[in-house]
Amino acid sequence: MSNLNIKAMADNTYDAIVVGSGISGGFAAKELCQKGLKTLVLERGRLVTHLQDYPTMNMDPWDFTNRGKLTQSEREDYFVQTRSGFINEDNKHFYHHDKADPYIEKQQFDWIRADVTGGRSLLWGRQCYRFSDLDFEANAKEGIGIDWPIRYKDIAPWYDYAERYVGVSGEKLGLSHLPDGQFLPPMEMNCLEKHIKKEIEAKFPFRYMTIGRVANLTVEHNGRGACQSRNRCHRGCPYGAYYSSVSVALPDAAKTGNLTLRPNSMVHSVIYDSQSGKATGVRVVDRESKEMIEYYARIIFLNASAPATAAIMLNSTSDRFPNGLGNDSGELGHNIMDHHYRLGARGTFEGLEDQYYKGRRPNGIYIPRFRNINEQTKTSEFLRGYGYQGSASRSNWGRGANSKEFGGDFKDGLMQAGDWSFGITGFGEVLPHHDNKMYLDHQQLDEWGIPKIVFDASYKENEITMRKFIKEDAAEMLEAAGLKNVHTYDNGGALGIGVHEMGTARMGRDPKTSVLNDFNQVHSVPNVFVTDGACMTSSGTQNPSITYMALTARAVDHAMKEMNRNNL
Structure with a gap:
């Protein structure tokens, strides 16, 4: 029997284990495999393969x-996924089935998930904006939370590296608070967007408008074809024209011969060895058979998404860590952040009736943060700031769907382009608060015997005040640009609705106040790395995925150096 156990352990042993196959997990797998490590990727969802598992891509x-x-x-x-407004008949097969696997909401938390190989990299908005030192230094300057252990110079080369691999199209602006990157040619704004850009930049100092910096290819890149402007990205792209783990990172990892991908793997906990002071592997519950299996590796990357990664760590208890792996600070599961979303302003425009646009561009415009970026833009009303994303378009035949009109003239009229309209949605920063938290209910287990997650987090005073200004500034810019019938909106939603949840295992210099060090290692368990949203120390206003990828590449590079020095 002992010989059988030794053989089973050898069969289940790898150089590295990655938990999760989404934006950061897929990138970690690619990096580790390309550096020669036999890597096991554990994905809780079903297997999705590029092309063959995109059933609606051409419908x-x-x-x-x-x-x-x-x-x-x-x-x-x-019932949770529908809160986002993103799930439809054409992409429901990628989303998490809430009724089959619910969580607990002490306060509402809109956790939008994708339980498939590739995770939300199949569904993301693909917007890629770098953090700057305005973001990395903010906590320290304002006495909020804790200071980041890194600065922009530490991650800038890794932004370059990630962008060159991913393929990000965009326009350089030369703004210190929104650093430029390694961009492919930008997409083009339509005529109304160009008009609004001109008006905003002429009338508002420190406010700029650009085309979105997006992980959709505008030219052939690394063997992948350019975007066809179908705007069906959330179904899976048969051209591989936008970046996802399924179409890019995991296939590249597989080409090395070093990748083992195991779907339907519910990670229960990390195995900790008190003698070595390191993790030795993970426990997995097979989603279908319910069998518990152990896998072993020299290094472990946790990339399950901020709440899921924290839940795995919280469930990884031992004599050394009775409150969760690496939780000496007591901060594990705390400091949940997201971005404001689903509020802004819309309006109509009179004119430009003789102009239109081609295709269905899967991208919009971006207005970078302009509040609290310098002394001239400082306000005492709230800390931090917000940016906007949006687009201009003309209404089509669908505008007649609920009309009481009928007849030939009515139908002929619908074949002509309708009025121009323009709308922007604010993405605002949410501050880290210790009492915005998630934890495990050990009395309520899911069907795999894993404690359910409980969310207890909400917007605080700074966020509530900021929402008012997000709407007011949006309306002011639209009216100044000549739009009519301008109205603001706030469609509500709780934390999580921005789908940028982060902060549950934050980085920091001091193990007494943080979970991870400056290379994303767990302070007290150095062979465990966390490079998904859990690692974030503040949220910024920018879509964070390109930051996760840059941090992941940097962490893998550090892990390899430490392994070569026999420190891991």
Whole structure:
């Protein structure tokens, strides 16, 4: 029997284990495999393979039974995912089935998930904006939370590295608070967007408008074809024209011969060895058989998403860590952040009736943060700031759907382009608060015997005040640009609705106040790395995925150096 155990352990032993296959997990797998490490990737969701598992990628609206809408029964099955407004008949197969695997909300938390290989890299908005020292230094300057242990210079080369691999199209602006990157040619703004850009930049100092910096290719790049402007990205792209783990990172990892991908693997906990002071592997519950299996490795990367990674660590208890792996500070599961979302302003525009645009551009415009970036833009009303994303378009034949008109003239009129409109949505910074937290309920287990996550987090005073200004500034800019019928909106939602949850295992210099060091290692368990959103010390206003990828590449580089020095 002992010989059998030794053989089983050898069969389940790898150089590295990566938990999660999304934005950061897929990138970690690619980096580790390309550096020669036999790497096991554990994914809790089902297997999705590029092309063959994109069933709706070429379907037209009339090909869907419900013209893209979910049935009432499906809305009940996906009762959290529907809060986002992103899930539809054409992409529901990628989303988490809430009814089958719910969590607990002490306060509402809108956790938008994708339980498939590739995770939310199949569904993300693909916007890629670098953090700057305005972000990395803010906590220290304002006495909020703790200081980041890194600065922009530490991560800048890794932004370069990630952008060159991913393929990010965009325009350079030369702004210190939104550093430029390694960009492919930018997409083009349409005529109304160009008009609004001109008006905003002429009338508002320190406010700029640019085309989105997006992980959609505008030219052939690294063997991948350019974007076809179909705007069907959330179904999976048959051209590989936007970056996802499924279409890019995992295939590149597989080409090395070093990748083992195991889907349907619910990671239960990390195995800790008190004698060595290191982790030796992970425990996995097979999603289908419910069998508990152990896998072993020299280094472990946790990239399950901020709440899921923290949950794994919290469930990894031992005599050394009775409150969760690496939780000497007591900060594990705390400091949940997200971004403001679903609020802004819209308006219509009179003119430009003789102009239109080509294709369905899967990208919009971006207005970088302009509040509290210098002395001239400082306000005493709130800390930090916000940016905007949006677009201009003309209404089409769908505008007649609920009209009482009828007849030939009515139908002929619908074949002409309708009025121009323009709208922007604010993405605002949420501060780190210790009492914005998640934890485990050990009395309520899921069907795999794993404690359920409990969320207890909400917007605080700074966030509530900021939301008012996000709407007011949006309306002011639209009116100044000549739009009519301008109205603000706030469609609400709780933390999580921005789908940028972060902060549950923050980086810091002091093990007494943080979970990870400056290279994303768990302070007290140095062979465990966390490079997903859990590591974030503040949230910035920028979409964070390119930062996760840069931090991941940097952490893998450090891990390899430490392994070569026999420190891991």
